[in-house]
Amino acid sequence: MVYPDNFEEKIGFTQICRLLESYCISRLGQQHIAKISFSSALEEISEKLYETEEFRQILLSPEPFPQQDYFDLTPEFSRIKIPGTFIEIQSLVDLRLSLNTINLCAGYFRKAEKNLYPTLRKLAEEIMIDPAIISYLDKLLDEKGKIRDNASPGLAKIRKELNSRLSQIDRMINKALASAKSEGITPDDVEVTIRNGRMVIPVLAQNKRMIRGFIHDESSTGQTVYIEPAEVFDVNNEIRDLENAEKREIIKILTAFTDFLRPYLGDLHRAYIILGKLDFIRAKARLALHINAVLPQIVNEPHIDWIDAVHPLLHLSHKARKMEVVPLNIRLDRKQRILVISGPNAGGKSVCLKTVGLLQYMLQCGLLIPLQEHSRAGLFKDIFIDIGDDQSLENDLSTYSSHLRHLRFFLENAGPESLFLIDEFGTGTEPQLGGAIAEASLERLNEKKAFGIVTTHYANLKLLSGEQEGIINGAMLFDTREMRPLFQLLTGKPGSSFAFEIAGKIGFPADVLEKASLKTGKSQLDFDKQLQQLEVEKEEIIRQRQEFTVADTFLSEMIEKYQKLVADLEAKKKDILEKAREEALDIVKTSNRLVENTIREIRESNAEKEKTKEARKILEEHKEAIEKPKPEPRVKKIPKKPVRPKPSEDPIVAGDMVKLKNHNAPGEVVEIRGKMATVFTGSMKLNIPLDQLEKSDQKNIKPFSANRKYGQIVNDLNEKHSRFSLSIDLRGKRAEEALGELGRYIDDALLLGIREFSIIHGKGDGILRTVVRDMLAGMDEVRQYRDEHVERGGSGITIVTLK
Numbered sequence: 001m002v003y004p005d006n007f008e009e010k011i012g013f014t015q016i017c018r019l020l021e022s023y024c025i026s027r028l029g030q031q032h033i034a035k036i037s038f039s040s041a042l043e044e045i046s047e048k049l050y051e052t053e054e055f056r057q058i059l060l061s062p063e064p065f066p067q068q069d070y071f072d073l074t075p076e077f078s079r080i081k082i083p084g085t086f087i088e089i090q091s092l093v094d095l096r097l098s099l100n101t102i103n104l105c106a107g108y109f110r111k112a113e114k115n116l117y118p119t120l121r122k123l124a125e126e127i128m129i130d131p132a133i134i135s136y137l138d139k140l141l142d143e144k145g146k147i148r149d150n151a152s153p154g155l156a157k158i159r160k161e162l163n164s165r166l167s168q169i170d171r172m173i174n175k176a177l178a179s180a181k182s183e184g185i186t187p188d189d190v191e192v193t194i195r196n197g198r199m200v201i202p203v204l205a206q207n208k209r210m211i212r213g214f215i216h217d218e219s220s221t222g223q224t225v226y227i228e229p230a231e232v233f234d235v236n237n238e239i240r241d242l243e244n245a246e247k248r249e250i251i252k253i254l255t256a257f258t259d260f261l262r263p264y265l266g267d268l269h270r271a272y273i274i275l276g277k278l279d280f281i282r283a284k285a286r287l288a289l290h291i292n293a294v295l296p297q298i299v300n301e302p303h304i305d306w307i308d309a310v311h312p313l314l315h316l317s318h319k320a321r322k323m324e325v326v327p328l329n330i331r332l333d334r335k336q337r338i339l340v341i342s343g344p345n346a347g348g349k350s351v352c353l354k355t356v357g358l359l360q361y362m363l364q365c366g367l368l369i370p371l372q373e374h375s376r377a378g379l380f381k382d383i384f385i386d387i388g389d390d391q392s393l394e395n396d397l398s399t400y401s402s403h404l405r406h407l408r409f410f411l412e413n414a415g416p417e418s419l420f421l422i423d424e425f426g427t428g429t430e431p432q433l434g435g436a437i438a439e440a441s442l443e444r445l446n447e448k449k450a451f452g453i454v455t456t457h458y459a460n461l462k463l464l465s466g467e468q469e470g471i472i473n474g475a476m477l478f479d480t481r482e483m484r485p486l487f488q489l490l491t492g493k494p495g496s497s498f499a500f501e502i503a504g505k506i507g508f509p510a511d512v513l514e515k516a517s518l519k520t521g522k523s524q525l526d527f528d529k530q531l532q533q534l535e536v537e538k539e540e541i542i543r544q545r546q547e548f549t550v551a552d553t554f555l556s557e558m559i560e561k562y563q564k565l566v567a568d569l570e571a572k573k574k575d576i577l578e579k580a581r582e583e584a585l586d587i588v589k590t591s592n593r594l595v596e597n598t599i600r601e602i603r604e605s606n607a608e609k610e611k612t613k614e615a616r617k618i619l620e621e622h623k624e625a626i627e628k629p630k631p632e633p634r635v636k637k638i639p640k641k642p643v644r645p646k647p648s649e650d651p652i653v654a655g656d657m658v659k660l661k662n663h664n665a666p667g668e669v670v671e672i673r674g675k676m677a678t679v680f681t682g683s684m685k686l687n688i689p690l691d692q693l694e695k696s697d698q699k700n701i702k703p704f705s706a707n708r709k710y711g712q713i714v715n716d717l718n719e720k721h722s723r724f725s726l727s728i729d730l731r732g733k734r735a736e737e738a739l740g741e742l743g744r745y746i747d748d749a750l751l752l753g754i755r756e757f758s759i760i761h762g763k764g765d766g767i768l769r770t771v772v773r774d775m776l777a778g779m780d781e782v783r784q785y786r787d788e789h790v791e792r793g794g795s796g797i798t799i800v801t802l803k
Helices: 005-011 015-021 025-035 043-060 075-078 089-111 116-126 129-138 153-184 206-211 230-290 314-320 348-364 398-415 433-445 499-505 508-519 524-604 609-627 705-723 735-752 765-775
Strands: 193-195 199-202 213-218 225-230 304-309 328-331 337-343 381-388 419-421 451-455 471-479 484-491 655-662 664-675 676-681 686-688 693-695 727-729 756-760 782-787 796-803
Touching: 005 015, 005 348, 015 025, 015 230, 015 314, 015 348, 015 484, 025 230, 043 230, 075 230, 089 116, 089 129, 089 230, 116 230, 129 225, 129 230, 153 199, 153 225, 193 225, 199 206, 199 213, 199 230, 206 225, 213 230, 225 230, 225 471, 304 348, 314 348, 314 727, 328 484, 337 348, 337 433, 337 484, 348 381, 348 419, 381 398, 398 419, 398 433, 433 782, 524 664, 524 735, 676 693, 727 735, 735 756, 735 765, 735 796, 765 796
Parallel strands: 337 451, 337 471, 381 419, 419 451, 727 756
Antiparallel strands: 193 199, 199 225, 213 225, 304 328, 471 484, 655 664, 655 693, 664 676, 676 686, 756 796, 782 796
């Protein structure tokens, strides 16, 4: 059930239908738009969604789908059902062209791989066209869409005689014109012309009685008359008779063909209905491409878990002005069924409400919706909305009365599978009373286990989140420093209306605002303002924390890398020394043999023994010096940590040298705020709890000199982060070069904590795309990869998400 009757107009679906109508090729497709209806049957919805998604893939593929000659012959089929009627020639031409299109459509799915487009293939298999019809049409019509001369023996004979008479007319009229020119009856520069379908000769009015014939017309000035010569008149009458005979013969031919066609009208009618449905599905797929719509995960229960959902009409409007739409992330399930959204006016509350209503309705009408593919979308049996002003003079309804009428309907008809959407809940009457009725009504809807989203400024509705299970708060964020809405929905916290801030921004009188703040109470204004600003600052803190996490991870990896490098160098040093000793021993042994030979030779030559003994001694000493292992370089031992006097128990103040407990690196306190101290350590400024610090006895030293490398690493990291691009262009590179560059790029992305980037490899022959994706498939660090959207590069760009 959908409520109220003007639901589609209020939610913006009528504009979606107009877009669909503009995307259709034929009247056959447009007829299906009027039949679009809301459904809650999973099987029916799934079939429509799969059809559209398959056609979206067809439009993205390089193989073109037939998109011309989508003629609607169904009215003609209904007319020629009656025996004795015959098809018109123009309809005959349209029939041949459109039957060719239908065959091409059916053939498209037959030629495609069997696992592609299963839903559309099943639809195309219902097309049944007897080939004899096409064969018959080819015998009747030539390439220009005219009835062939040989369509029947009678027509061939008539046209042969007709051509003969036309040739005879040409000869006779040209002869008469030449004679008139020679006699001066008509000027030399005139030519034969046509009047009333007859060939005539222009003659000067004063000479009209000098030529026998029939006057068909005269010029506007009356100076020229147009005469059909008498000798041509009778032949022209014969031609008229032959033309009438030709028409009668063609009617006989068309009647015979219609009699042949009549038994096939049922199959033909179904084929054209399918052609119209294909046109309609194609229009839905074209709409999906224009609004970046996809097929989400469908669950057969009331459920909303949408990621980056966008209002399609707002997307198209912003796209035309080259603006971006802030996407919506929203979740409703059995535990958190009702979302109460608060926040400033013009902050996006109503857009959020309408986005949910329009996308849910589109989905259950079989249309793809713009969000992330991994979003989960459930189904509802009812959708109720109360948006806008429905006051009516005819029905004596005020704005508030119309809201109450809608609310009564919701209370009477809502159930566990209903979705209600209420904008500015409770407004239109005295705030305290209106808020009370709204609160009681929301409690009743919650008791009925209904799902819903309401927008409000009432504080009592915001407080229901803590009192009623199933109700949660949501806030449209507002930057109080820049005084502008952020159009971001944050669930779990209520929002402020920022009435005073917005009034001040538009130049509202300051003295009036001051009096108003006194009446309202400054504490309430400060609370709302601080609550909202805390959420904005929280987002900034989360972002900074992520940056510090990246820096810390990078530092840890660098330290581990350097430690491993030192260990490798130590191991290599020992190997080198050992190898050097072995080489030295080899040298000594070789030298020893040489000396022994020398001594032997000396003895044999009766040399002096003393000199021999002296040489041998020197050799032994040299040998011992080489064989004795050299002591390894002494490693400077780290002295034991001296026992230092216990730090002063005096409180830490700005200017003190301090250190973290259980750490030696000192720093200087520059500021103390509450229980937090701001400490400069090297090139970094840290905020550290006071209870984690103690005074340091180190004086006159540069703080954290031991950590200068850390500061340099952070600086390098920041510089690398500032130069890092979220896309890498590999076009024009060889596969080996591209993969090497991509590997280094992914290493940098992992170090910097980048979780998503794009690879531009182009389309071409697809070789570079294939090797890139093969590499990504084999990397454990890669969570997923996919094609970019077709409007931003399609298969020429791969989007990569890291773990």
